[in-house]
Amino acid sequence: DGGITQSPKYLFRKEGQNVTLSCEQNLNHDAMYWYRQDPGQGLRLIYYSQIVNDFQKGDIAEGYSVSREKKESFPLTVTSAQKNPTAFYLCASSPDGDRTGGYEQYFGPGTRLTVT
Amino acid sequence: AQSVTQLGSHVSVSEGALVLLRCNYSSSVPPYLFWYVQYPNQGLQLLLKYTSAATLVKGINGFEAEFKKSETSFHLTKPSAHMSDAAEYFCAVSELKGKLIFGQGTTLQVKP
Numbered sequence: 001d002g003g004i005t006q007s008p009k010y011l012f013r014k015e016g017q018n019v020t021l022s023c024e025q026n027l028n029h030d031a032m033y034w035y036r037q038d039p040g041q042g043l044r045l046i047y048y049s050q051i052v053n054d055f056q057k058g059d060i061a062e063g064y065s066v067s068r069e070k071k072e073s074f075p076l077t078v079t080s081a082q083k084n085p086t087a088f089y090l091c092a093s094s095p096d097g098d099r100t101g102g103y104e105q106y107f108g109p110g111t112r113l114t115v116t
Numbered sequence: 117a118q119s120v121t122q123l124g125s126h127v128s129v130s131e132g133a134l135v136l137l138r139c140n141y142s143s144s145v146p147p148y149l150f151w152y153v154q155y156p157n158q159g160l161q162l163l164l165k166y167t168s169a170a171t172l173v174k175g176i177n178g179f180e181a182e183f184k185k186s187e188t189s190f191h192l193t194k195p196s197a198h199m200s201d202a203a204e205y206f207c208a209v210s211e212l213k214g215k216l217i218f219g220q221g222t223t224l225q226v227k228p
Binding site for chain 2: 043
């Protein structure tokens, strides 16, 4: 079955530690996205990538980093510089990130990160 | 810049009653609009999308939405609510480079 996988489902870390969230897709999509979800705030875009070896900052990129070395993978690192990292993180992909709309995004199941 | 406003963070209906979730958008170009549903601790699932082919869009699970340009609205409806419809619903508008702008979400509660 084609889809997006995120691992792990739940992640616990101590404050001051970096942590990497995994996102893999086998849909052959060009574009991939990372969102952060907090209660009552909808989804906020962290980073996105339209093509391998290229990515752009979203609305709340500070304290996060990404890489896109392979088409199917887009890992997100939450660094110790992120002041409030506890949240639900969602990865998504879409067939073509270069068009002006029209394509929906497909979402993974999410990773809930808790930092204490 | 595009934006989305969902009116009402919580909506409660009785089982069998009409579901109406409101979404208004702001866009400087003809918009592409989407409704997604999210069950607790899960990712988002696409319910339906508007891409200018027809103003009344039918989606999965009996939901539909009507695009009204004059009102800049894209409200989501379902004639008869089911207990399994209880979830959070997000309206989104497409921006440049495939990005989506999401509303704040509306939590739908269905009472027996």
